[in-house]
Amino acid sequence: EANITRPKGYTVSFHCNPDMEKHHFGMTHPMKPWRLTLSKSLIYSYGMSFAMDNYISRAATYEELADFHSTDYLDFLGTVLPEPVPRDLENQNPDLKFNLGGSDCPLFEGLYDYCSMSAGGALDAARKICSEQSDIAIAWGGGLHHAKKAEASGFCYINDIVISILQLLRFHPRVLYIDIDVHHGDGVEEAFFSTDRVMTVSFHKYDPNNFFPGTGALDDNGPKSEHNSGAHHAVNVPLQDGITDEQYDMLFNTIIGRIVEKFRPSAIALQCGADSLAGDRLGRFNLQVQGHGACVEFCKRMNLPLILFGGGGYTPRNVARAWTYETSIAIGCQDKINPILPQHTPWRDQFRQDTLFPTLEQILGEPRLNKNPPKRLQDIVQHVTEQLRFVQA
Numbered sequence: 132e133a134n135i136t137r138p139k140g141y142t143v144s145f146h147c148n149p150d151m152e153k154h155h156f157g158m159t160h161p162m163k164p165w166r167l168t169l170s171k172s173l174i175y176s177y178g179m180s181f182a183m184d185n186y187i188s189r190a191a192t193y194e195e196l197a198d199f200h201s202t203d204y205l206d207f208l209g210t211v212l213p214e215p216v217p218r219d220l221e222n223q224n225p226d227l228k229f230n231l232g233g234s235d236c237p238l239f240e241g242l243y244d245y246c247s248m249s250a251g252g253a254l255d256a257a258r259k260i261c262s263e264q265s266d267i268a269i270a271w272g273g274g275l276h277h278a279k280k281a282e283a284s285g286f287c288y289i290n291d292i293v294i295s296i297l298q299l300l301r302f303h304p305r306v307l308y309i310d311i312d313v314h315h316g317d318g319v320e321e322a323f324f325s326t327d328r329v330m331t332v333s334f335h336k337y338d339p340n341n342f343f344p345g346t347g348a349l350d351d352n353g354p355k356s357e358h359n360s361g362a363h364h365a366v367n368v369p370l371q372d373g374i375t376d377e378q379y380d381m382l383f384n385t386i387i388g389r390i391v392e393k394f395r396p397s398a399i400a401l402q403c404g405a406d407s408l409a410g411d412r413l414g415r416f417n418l419q420v421q422g423h424g425a426c427v428e429f430c431k432r433m434n435l436p437l438i439l440f441g442g443g444g445y446t447p448r449n450v451a452r453a454w455t456y457e458t459s460i461a462i463g464c465q466d467k468i469n470p471i472l473p474q475h476t477p478w479r480d481q482f483r484q485d486t487l488f489p490t491l492e493q494i495l496g497e498p499r500l501n502k503n504p505p506k507r508l509q510d511i512v513q514h515v516t517e518q519l520r521f522v523q524a
């Protein structure tokens with residue numbers, strides 16, 4: 132591989148914990164922690180670790196998790212045992228405590244360890260940003276945006292993003308949170324609903340009746356009372372099936388550009404859920420690796436301390452492609468790397484499912500019919516622009 136060198140003038144840190152990847156949600160569950168192993172293999176095969184500070188993150192402590200989560204919930208999470216016989220997927224137990232143990236948030240071996248490791252990596256990333264030892268901190272094992280203070284939701288048990296942003300807020304006056312997972316970032320939005328120090332922006336597929344979690348309408352923008360400082364500080368970009376790179380790029384650049392201008396954040400937290408890619412098992416969009424990565428590039432150009440979190444992503448070889456490409460953008464070596472996947476990458480057979488000579492950027496997946504009319508996108512931009520008139524830095 133071409134020699135990948137450390138970027139000049141800034142530092143990228145990479146935070147992971149290999150023990151996290153060993154956990155299993157169950158055979159038929161779409162969330163596969165080994166997608167992190169696949170992503171890392173590809174990142175290392177390209178030689179990118181030589182251009183970053185690499186940290187094996189520790190697990191977050193109970194006290195660190197309790198910065199956001201209720202102790203009732205954490206105590207229960209720490210003691211529940213996996214079910215001896217997996218529950219029938221259709222048969223939801225009516226007396227679930229804290230929404231734990233259903234088909235979305237199953238109880239599995241080592242659940243508490245898995246959660247505290249995900250949060251540990253994300254929190255380490257935030258700490259490196261706060262101490263200015265890192266300018267772009269990467270935590271692909273984080274990004275679990277649905278978890279609530281006292282409730283698991285949508286494959287998420289501990290909200291590592293909220294815990295990391297709380298850490299950033301100890302040093303930074305204003306944090307911009309951006310979420311490009313195909314699902315609404317409801318847990319993060321809710322956690323910072325009543326503060327003007329965090330602006331949350333989520334781009335997502337929106338269908339209140341047929342798409343999880345059903346929240347995140349265009350006019351859900353924070354508390355309705357003008358006396359609440361969080362008013363207008365939640366931005367939602369509800370989209371339909373099949374959105375393309377060009378459309379997404381236009382929305383992202385226009386909306387995020389105006390927000391940065393008006394809100395003047397001192398740090399950015401970007402959730403890079405890869406289920407917004409074409410061909411995702413749960414997603415509905417038509418984004419390519421380039422279009423997804425363009426969001427990371429745009430944020431990097433803002434020249435602010437940046438954390439990159441993982442998130443959803445249910446076609447593991449595409450998740451690995453996107454997060455590898457985005458790691459290369461962080462380092463600034465995206466134009467130097469060979470688009471043909473390294474011969475010696477472990478798991479190469481995973482990528483051969485697509486073609487004999489798999490590339491980094493080419494993902495497979497039949498394009499979906501685009502249900503986003505240009506007029507609707509213009510209306511979204513206009514709504515957000517009007518909303519921002521109420522926002523003061």
Ligand code: V1P
Binds near residue numbers: 234285413442443
């Ligand atoms: O749709 C639902 C709930 C379950 N029904 C009662 C409604 N759940 C979704 C959850 C998606 C979570 C996405 C997480 C993330 O944003 C962040 C990591 O990406 C769901 C779906 C679906 N197609 O939306 N659960 C499952 N599929 C599922 C399928 C098989 C086994 C277990 C869960």
Ligand code: CA
Binds near residue numbers: 310314333
């Ligand atoms: Ca989102």
Ligand code: ZN
Binds near residue numbers: 314442443444
């Ligand atoms: Zn998702």
